[in-house]
Amino acid sequence: MKGHSERVPNKNLKLFHNKPLYHHILESLIRSNILYRSAINTDSREIKEDVKKNFDKNRVILIDRPETIRGDFVLMRK
Numbered sequence: 001m002k003g004h005s006e007r008v009p010n011k012n013l014k015l016f017h018n019k020p021l022y023h024h025i026l027e028s029l030i031r032s033n034i035l036y037r038s039a040i041n042t043d044s045r046e047i048k049e050d051v052k053k054n055f056d057k058n059r060v061i062l063i064d065r066p067e068t069i070r071g072d073f074v075l076m077r078k
Contacts, residue, residue, distance in 0.1 A: 001040050001044065003042060003043050003047060010046075023054070026040070026060065030059055037059055037061055039060075039063055040061070040063065041064075043065040
């Protein structure tokens, strides 16, 4: 979950039906019963704080996004 978006600033924290957009994605994964744990790879302090406040730490793992894949122009390698 990127903290910065060029076209829509803070898009993952934008409210969609009264909750942040990323909540809908994460709640869908949790409800699926296919996965017990989900991981969020983010560089956003706000997203990290929000995850800790709103989701079970046993169900959602936070991973710090490495500097090499931050930003809008990350090259994909084969």
